Amino acid sequence: MSGREKTPLGPLTLPGTVAEHEHRLGAHGEEIEYLSGAVGSIGGQVTKIVDWLETRPGGPWSWRTLDREAAKELWMELYDWVNWLRDRYLVALTDETHRLINDWYKHPVAVELLTALMVSHQYVYRRTRAAPSFDLVEWHERCLWPTFARMRSLGLFPANHRTDEPWTPEAPLKRVDDSGNFADFLVSDLEGRPEPAPGGGGAS
Template sequence: MTTTEELGDLQARLETVEGALADLIDAVSERPAGGPWLWTRLGRDRQVALWEELADFVAWLTARYLSNLQVREYRLPPCWYRHPVAVEQLTALMVAHQGAYNEAAAEPSPALVDWHERSLWPTLDRLRHLKVFSGCDDGHQDHQWTAPPWQADETFYEFVAQSLPAEPEEER
């Protein structure tokens, strides 16, 4: 038989669950189309965080892959972040990498191979095919493309600061 005290505890637990569910529904319904990676819908703070995340990813990508290739066409120039198409493509590649290397995926799967075959190399091919960097007036020379792996520097952070919305916006 259930006591009044037990019923009270059950009611309190149910209210907690209902509150958490309402918060979850609000959080999901407030997400913009494109998720937290759609640059044009992000407020200033989220853009800063995404730039930092993307910079870390590109630094890793250039150190782990691109600087170890003999094929120069797959390397990124130091000013990659000044090219909107490259930023969008590399953001998508980063998100795909996060999905493939998801810590919650404890079971073996082809996700890692898929990331390489369906994301990494096609993205690099697309950047090359579209000649995203060919019209760049940043003055890169061939030797700059063979430099050590890219790292975020003062020039990168200045660019990010200048590219942010003028006034802080609320996250949309």
């Protein structure tokens, strides 16, 4: 206990003290109201972002639906990752199965397969997966090596083509437009289906 004597509150000082506390409480109340409004605004923005992500077609790795800026970001990410993959793995291998020519990005099938390989690698090696598991082995045995074996079996690149030699893919076969036949088939298929239930909005 301190030896300092406490000055008792007299009848003149008590109202002033109460008024001071009321003023402070009022100020805190305004701050709380402001913060509540700010939190509500942030919550509304988060909801809008979530709604946008849920309704956005495709995803961050869907080449078919990417706009120009998103495609540029994914191209740079994939190109950097494939270069890392080549430096880390492929240059140390002599098996022709695991060759990858410099112009791999010109082949759409190779791009899709390597994108899938990159995404699976990011999933397995992300920071949150710190517990010991077989995931790293699974990625190598079920993703990495099978991807290169598949590219070779599909004949995406000439077998005798040097990795550093420029490569131009052959012109792909043009797809025959069969939208008319599909439209006829669609009409026939839908005619045999029941009408949606009132207010049901389709199948659940």
